[in-house]
Amino acid sequence: MDIGDPLDFTGRAVVVTGGTRGIGAAIAEAFLTAGADVLVCGRSAPATLPGSGGRPCAFRATDVRDPEAAAALVDAAVARFGRLDVLVNNAGGSPAVDAATASPRFVEKVVALNLLAPFYVAQAANRVMQTQDEGGSVINIGSVAARTPQPGTAAYTAAKAGLLGLTRALALEWAPLVRVNHITTGLIHTESAAEVYGEDGGKAVAGIVPMRRMAVPDDVAHACLYLASTLSAYVSGADLAVHGGGEVPARHLVADPARNPFSSS
Template sequence: MGNGSPLDFTGRVVLVTGGTKGIGAAIAEGFLSAGADVVVCGRGAPATPPAADGRDAVFLPCDVRDPEAAAGLVDATVERFGRLDVVVNNAGGSPDADAATVSPRFVEKIVALNLLAPFYVAQAANKVMRGQESGGTVINIGSVSAHDPQPGTAAYTAAKAGLLALTRALALEWAPRVRVNHITTGLIRTESAAAVYGEDGGAAVADIIPMGRMAVPEDVAHACLFLAGDLSGYVNGADLAVHGGGEIPARFLAARQNTPG
């Protein structure tokens, strides 16, 4: 497929969950730019679908927390394009909540979105991919919270830690036909992140990141292109950190602030 370039996805079909805005939209646009046919899903239709090089992603409504809906999403994608080569499980997230008082309903919803939904989508995708000569790849978008919990994110942290473990388990079971990998994302500058990181666009937060800036959604999209294509043909069960080197330890920052300038 394509013109021989390892980053040419012409003729390949990519499904991005939660692909209508933010990181998901950037991932969808990255694959469109690389020539792929792209399907995005969300619970509500976007005003405009992700687009690149004069081509639009196809939007399908879906609540991926529902296993039947997740399977239907994969079926609809294959019905439309005849195959499925790449799934990016990007849908996720959580508002902050106090672990001492959070409701069981909230916990269940967060775990369903961040752990169960990727499982359901991957399961349906595997049925299709294992029957294709070229197999397929699943990419799970995770979080640094899985490694380093932040206050107010207990349910989210537990779910994301589960997603990392799920990635390794599926990679073990589904290889060699289907590869499954994970991306650990750090602080990412999106429109919805302004409320979290401040109106300075994350400039203050950037001081604690070794790379000196917050990630932009395109940084994650580029990692997805690598993990989905032939360049990573032997990469399976991996956790690719796209977080600029993590965070500079608080004790170092404190010492630096107390050093006379």
């Protein structure tokens, strides 16, 4: 039986939070290229919206930490496209802050952005998707920090661990019409993060990744296409690792750096 191209999203509607730059922009452009109509959001409009083939994304200024604003974002997508098939909860992040001195306000803002906001937008999306014969797909963009904390990331780590748990809980409650999945991202080379990885732009850091390179935003975008497509029709509550195999354990590098098989030297 001919089921057509499972990666053809023509006629499908997609919302990508934090979709104006970096990973979010790559995700938005990937869905546009696949034929979807895409709405992205951010705190403020960028100078240039993500686009593909002469088609730009639609944009709505939204603070997704506000439940009413999150619901309005979904309503705007439905008003514009007539439906909502895919939600990618990409908005997130946090600067490094020592847990001993992190203020309550800082902790609350980090948890709100990385855990509560995805919950709020997903709730609004689910209300729409449950009314559609084809249902829908929610994809939460997480981080290896949920499993492997780094110094300065206590609040972020806790929020991302919560996002993984939330994904599994929502997948349980919203099936069979709405599938909910999680992507664990590893080290990703973006313009904004390049300086974090050192003066060499991350070349040395890439040496601890089994794939011998850091991820690029398109690696995450392609995983989103898979999870939103019929190729993953029976996949829900899953955690898809997009981290190049993880990282070489520090104890291995310390014990014998010369024997590191993934060294870039």
